[in-house]
Amino acid sequence: MYNLIMKDVKLGVPFIFFLFPVLMGALMLIPGWIYFIVLLYFCWITVPNLFNQFKAQNDLMFTSMMPVTKRNMVKARVLVIVGLELLHILIAAIFGVFTMLLYPNLTYLFFPPNIGFWGLGMMMFAIFNIIFIPIFYKTAYKFGWALFFSVMAAMLFAGIAQWVGIQHPVVNDIFYGTGAEQVALQAIILVTGIVIFAAFSIIAYRLAFRRFLRVEV
Amino acid sequence: MLALDVRNVSKSFPNFQLRNVSFQLEQGYIMGFIGANGAGKTTTIKSILNMTRLDSGEVHILGKSMAAHEIELKQEIGYAMGGVDFYTRSKMKTLTDVVKRFYANWDDKTYRNYMRAFKLDENKKIAELSTGMKVKYNLAIALSHGAKLLILDEPTSGLDPVARDELLDIFQGLVADGEISILFSTHITSDLEKCADFITFIANGQIIRSGEKEEFKESYLLLNGAENQLNQVKDRLISYKINSFGFTGLIQADDFDPSCGIKAATPSLEEIMVYFAKKEDQYV
Incomplete structure (x- = not known):
């Protein structure tokens, strides 16, 4: 398992994709931006490049020849994706703290980068994972439609969440407020986001594994 | 083992x-x-x-x-x-x-x-x-x-x-x-x-x-004969080719009767492969 993850880290994932979280995270410094976009860049840029790389380098065949189980092949790949997502969120959140400090008096039209927003970010990645990973493992090399549907769902989620956040007074109060009560609610949303992210990623892995058993390498 | x-x-x-x-x-x-x-x-x-x-x-x-x-x-x-x-x-x-x-x-x-x-x-x-x-x-x-x-x-x-x-x-x-x-x-x-x-x-x-x-290799024979000899073995051949000198064809060694006067030699692996491929083509 560890060896498979190290294989992706050393061979499969080009080093630049470990630097991208920093580059993309720095976009958090744009005042009042739609911060969902910072996370969506992972889905738009990193995921297709990564899976193209796996396909171009015959990673599936390469890995299948080694003494590894199909279960661990899927588990390792899901962990690599989840790991990169967490890296993106973590670094973006750190930049988000600086944004809050740099522009303390900014009036946000879109969600401010507070802990409630990061809860929504986790939910968005959860939706991305549960769609992308199982569809991808139907063939374990084609990723076009998997990417299309998962990005569409993630963007829809982000768009709807943002729209409700602007339009609905109660939701607006929770996400844009800075009082103790709002922060407590935001913390609950963050925890909920983390739980959903973990649950959806595990379900995605299980569905993917079941499909991968039927794949002819 | x-x-x-x-x-x-x-x-x-x-x-x-x-x-x-x-x-x-x-x-x-x-x-x-x-x-x-x-x-x-x-x-x-x-x-x-x-x-x-x-x-x-x-x-x-x-x-x-x-x-x-x-x-x-x-x-x-x-x-x-x-x-x-x-x-x-x-x-x-x-x-x-x-x-x-x-x-x-x-x-x-x-x-x-x-x-x-x-x-x-x-x-x-x-x-x-x-x-x-x-x-x-x-x-x-x-x-x-x-x-x-x-x-x-x-x-x-x-x-x-x-x-x-x-x-x-x-x-x-x-x-x-x-x-x-x-x-x-x-x-x-x-x-x-x-x-x-x-x-x-x-x-x-x-x-x-x-x-x-x-x-x-020895389980097969490559036959080389005149065109008028082809009919003697045609139905037992795996496949054959006709050229200006007669025919060449592959046969299972057991199916061949040495007294028929057709020249026979042990084929190479390549010849075995080629004649089998030709047999498949005939059925297409």
């Missing part, structure tokens, strides 16, 4: 079928696995390695069932495929560092020895290697993790005659002490004339014959 025992393996694809593929390879020998392009060589190899799901049949390697002991057995199998590259922009050093972690019996000293013997520089990228060097690198990896069965899928395709000859010598050296066995698929039959002990011949997804090389 049998290094490889393939029993009644069948697998259906929309446009192709492997039908009851069975053959055995004794430990310490080289088996040539021959067949035209598309005959089912790579599919059989993928079935052996559990890369494709079998409809029926069993594969045993070194006495153990592949289905039940896949991970354990893959520690003992070395696999090299001609023409398919992995992570070509990485240095051999990087690739080796990743691969060796997967093998319990990895031996760095053996690895360095083979890299030196094969004149491979670890700091070169895979893309910079010639086809022959890539096969050698795969062999170095396989031998460094103590593989007992080497499965080589068209390892000599695309190599020049000098590089091919060198590789064949290496293969023969590897099996010399009786521990390592090699299954070697190819459509370049002259390679097998030089180094194989056994031949398994597949055509159209079915094993035509599997056996000791000379017996294999």
Whole structure:
């Protein structure tokens, strides 16, 4: 398992994709931006490049020849994706703290980068994972439609969440407020986001594994 | 002991079928696995390695069932495929560092020895290697993790005659002490004339014959006769060609009556393959 993850880290994932979280995270410094976009860049840029790389380098065949189980092949790949997502969120959140400090008096039209927003970010990645990973493992090399549907769902989620956040007074109060009560609610949303992210990623892995058993390498 | 025992393996694809593929390879020998392009060589190899799901049949390697002991057995199998590259922009050093972690019996000293013997520089990228060097690198990896069965899928395709000859010598050296066995698929039959002990011949997804090389060749005869002699043997021939001097055709040695006066000679592996391919064409 560890060896498979190290294989992706050393061979499969080009080093630049470990630097991208920093580059993309720095976009958090744009005042009042739609911060969902910072996370969506992972889905738009990193995921297709990564899976193209796996396909171009015959990673599936390469890995299948080694003494590894199909279960661990899927588990390792899901962990690599989840790991990169967490890296993106973590670094973006750190930049988000600086944004809050740099522009303390900014009036946000879109969600401010507070802990409630990061809860929504986790939910968005959860939706991305549960769609992308199982569809991808139907063939374990084609990723076009998997990417299309998962990005569409993630963007829809982000768009709807943002729209409700602007339009609905109660939701607006929770996400844009800075009082103790709002922060407590935001913390609950963050925890909920983390739980959903973990649950959806595990379900995605299980569905993917079941499909991968039927794949002819 | 049998290094490889393939029993009644069948697998259906929309446009192709492997039908009851069975053959055995004794430990310490080289088996040539021959067949035209598309005959089912790579599919059989993928079935052996559990890369494709079998409809029926069993594969045993070194006495153990592949289905039940896949991970354990893959520690003992070395696999090299001609023409398919992995992570070509990485240095051999990087690739080796990743691969060796997967093998319990990895031996760095053996690895360095083979890299030196094969004149491979670890700091070169895979893309910079010639086809022959890539096969050698795969062999170095396989031998460094103590593989007992080497499965080589068209390892000599695309190599020049000098590089091919060198590789064949290496293969023969590897099996010399009786521990390592090699299954070697190819459509370049002259390679097998030089180094194989056994031949398994597949055509159209079915094993035509599997056996000791000379017996294999002697089980067929290549007939050379005048056109008016063709009718005497036509219905027993596997297939035949007519030319300005008469006909040449392949026949099972048992089906041939030496008293008929037609010239007969032991065919080469290539001739056997060609006449079988022609037989298939006749049914298309």
